[in-house]
Amino acid sequence: MKIEHKEGYVLISSEEFSFSEFFTFFSNQHKDLTKNNVIINISSNLVANEEEISLFLEYADIHRKNGTSFIVVYQNVDMDKFPEIFNIVPTLQEAEDVLEMENIQRDLGF
Template sequence: MKVKEKNNVVVFKKSSEDLTDFAEKIIDQPNVFKDKNIIIDLEEVALRPSEIIPFESLAVLQKKQKKSFVIVADIDFDEVSEEIIVVPTLQEGFDIIEMEEIERDLGF
């Protein structure tokens, strides 16, 4: 797993582990993303929508903490849970987080 931090966003990129182990590694390290927005970069991974289910608990946790959670992946967005925001590119992930930060600042 590779971790990059940019401003108030932590980007986790999958390396060799399977998706469930990858999700568990992230969840087991709350100090890495405390008070940060999260992007899970799966852009280069071929996957089915059902394979991102392990990330739902992390998405819910982030929402409770009033932080954003975005997955970057090339999948059918209509088949993804409404709890998880999925976008096709990393730049769109940063754009979504920026928009959500503005909404939170305005009180929405």
């Protein structure tokens, strides 16, 4: 797992060979990231199914309650299979756009 501190968010990228390994590393590191906007970039080389991706819902809820964003980037997924409140997009650029929109909404009090 690679953790990069970018302007306005923390980017977490998968470098593992299995989703369970990546998720375990992420879970262990998350306690230090709850006050940050987080973008999870799951490599297209890492095969994950909807059930596995859904494991991030718990963390997305924590961030929503903290007033921060949590976005998953995974290009091999059908976004319609997830709740609307769960931010999952196919590209990093789209994740950054969602983050910017959510920051504007928070600034406006939504």
